[in-house]
Amino acid sequence: MSDLAPKGFDQYGVTAEGFVVKGLDRIVADQQARARAMFGSDVDLGSGSALRKVLDAAAVHTHELWRGLENQYYANFATTAQGAALDLLGTDLGIDRQFLRASGQVELTLAGAELDRRFVLPQGTVVETAATPHTSLRTTATATLSAGRLPLAVGVQAVHRGQDGDVPANQELRLEPHWARLHLNLGPATVTVANPAPITGGELLEGDDVYRARLLGVPRTLWTKDALLVRILELPGVRDAAIFDPLGGVDASRSRFNTYLFGRHPFSAQRQTGSPYYFDVVVAVEAGWPWHPTDGDIPAVHDAVLDTVEQWRPVSVFPNITSANQVDVGIRATLVVQPGHDPDAIKGEILTAVHTGVERLRLGRGVLHSDIVLTARSTAGVVDVQNLRLRRCAPMFGDISLSGAVFGNAQEFSVGENLPLAPDEIARFAIDSPLIDIQVSSQ
Template sequence: MTSDGRFGVTEDGFVVKGVDRIIADQHARARAVFGDDVDLSSGSALRKVLDAAAVSTHELWRALESQYYGTFVTTAEGPSLTLLGRDLGLPRRALRARGAVTLTLTHPEHGRVYALPQGTVIETVGSATETDLTVAYRTTQVVVLTEQQESATAEAEAVLRGPGGNLDAIGRELRLEPEWAEHNLNLGAAQVKPVVRQPFRGGEFDESDADYRVRLLGVPRTVWTQEAVLTQVLDVDGVRDAAVFDPLGGVEATRRSYGTFRFGRHAFSPPRQTGSPYFFDIVVAPEPGWPWTGRKPHIPGLHGAVTDVVRQWRPVSIFPNILAANEVEVGMRATLVVESGHNEEAVKGAILDGVRASVNRLRLGHGVLYSDIVLSVRTATGVLDVQNLRLRRFAPAFGQTYYRGATYGGAEELSAGENLSLAPDEIARFSVDSSLIDIQVVVP
């Protein structure tokens, strides 16, 4: 830093000395050393040496600026940001390989529609001569197959990050993961054969500086708080959302004894003795296609992955209950007035895709707003009006957690204009092939 304090580290950051100022300072020093009559014209040898030195000095100032800003997460880039992440214990993640597959339906039933949801798990098929490990992929969009449309192309991404998901063999046959298909699909006598349409690439690259910076800025600088644990859980691959309930003590609303205390006769919450076990709940909502418990290395179970992460952060005698969130299936009933000349099925498909994207972005406990659904429907191309729109819900018959307000049992249709409220342990899910969807199209 110079004596006047205008360059180098200042209150406003690092100020780089420009080339013009560097040359002026060099000329002043040259006159002080050789006298005022020294030749500093553009053709003199001394001037050429000073100009060359000025460029080198300016590059040194720029390097100092880069080194200075490389010590802050908000301004660091490249290797500097990677080193800061290592210091915080959060290394830069590899990307997932992405590509495309063609799904072909064989032996379909007459008049039946086969909908493969987002997150359909596909894996490579080995042979006796191949030594490659099995690699699993997940589709990123809904695929609908019928007797008339037996093939469709869908984008997919590798389940695990890294170069192991890269696959260049165009035309290679894959298969639906048997256990996942048995649990989530009901194909009957029909079969679906996936084939690689576009090579899977990108697993050899790391996440961008922008994405990595967001993750680093969200890392709590504490050892044990609700935010610290939640940040680690949300960083696990396959976690759509998570919530921590009662992390540091207090009222355990899930215990049977809750609500039975007599305040005038008994202590409501006696102090916990040091070393005595304490349990709290972490409710986790998985992304589509991620199994809760997995037995295969290429498709890890979400329960075990979250448990391993929390185990590294919990204090002594503090134990988590890792619970799956209750997924609430959301549907709708409406009558659409569509402008003549538009394909009715295409309009319905665009509406369902828009509603699915809107609902599946919601977090735990966030209800579905009636106005958001109306907006998604009205903004679709070709829709003139929407009438008698009502939201529907179908909660699971058995829930693993219960934090007041959850609804279990059969389907329920709400009144017109009514929002769909969810309990803290519930998360909304919208599927385009749901039986709760009833959309009638009217052409004026």
């Protein structure tokens, strides 16, 4: 019954509140009412009668039809569709469900180094198969190596999505030579890479929740900042991105901007139709991903972003593509823990949780003091967090400064003070950062 039913009647099917399924009890009651109207009020509808058994069997089938109609109705909307129905909605938008990146673990062994020297391989260190075509992997955590120690296991993730990123067990692996030469200083030391277990998962597709979020974020217009931003965020190696065009086409990033004397010289001639103007695309890169092709052998983020923008920009509108300013974040605090708990284990758990939380932050999102306190107090064994202060250390040099980024200075904030970031800055938290100073005392 539709939502146009007379007042006082139950409403089923498509209503203003959505699709309402007729319940099994209601179906049985309606069928019995029709049976009495057809065969008389004295018809036997007891639990043992043949007519009752036929009606009950038909009611179950009718209820399944109602459920099928409900699924068909909600399959028309991206917020409620599932499985194959969600795939069809994605096809209408031109966005297919993506394969996942293969993941697993490799073992790193250091050789040829002095016994008292340690080497830190940062998150994002590139590993590849020795045989061609190379399959590239990136480490998902920082690895600290020293000579004479057992092999260190570290998680890895394939650079490319799909089955091409799968690596069978016991393959010959190595550090990607170009990347290692630019980013590591091993000297005479060597790092051996092995994978006793296979690296798998590239054949799997992303789940409905992830796919649905991508579909809901797709603008229905051809050229807007949001439409372009969605395409950039889908590129491999892009952690986050932002588009700056606040003056509607005036190129505010050029060095001559803000240098004109408005009382003596005209700011600019009237823009002619077809003459170019520029907008700024700021891209935050995932750890270890090369920005330019000369930074490594895996696909460079800058060129991938440029190719994408070239396909979506209007005529005579050109991008200035720059890397975001990475701001190193640290903390200084004193933890009060319960007796019997391992202080090192507690510190490691807190640092891992903070690292995960900071990695989720987007461009311009500052680090909240309350979030760090909550993370620390939620750790088992922690009684109190005292004198927690946030620290920041901006990079020495930056490509851009659109919104107040500060370079080359370190700062420690007061207790309770948040760490703000400019719109072109993104937070980065390394577990082994020298900005971290955590003291532990027992209760």
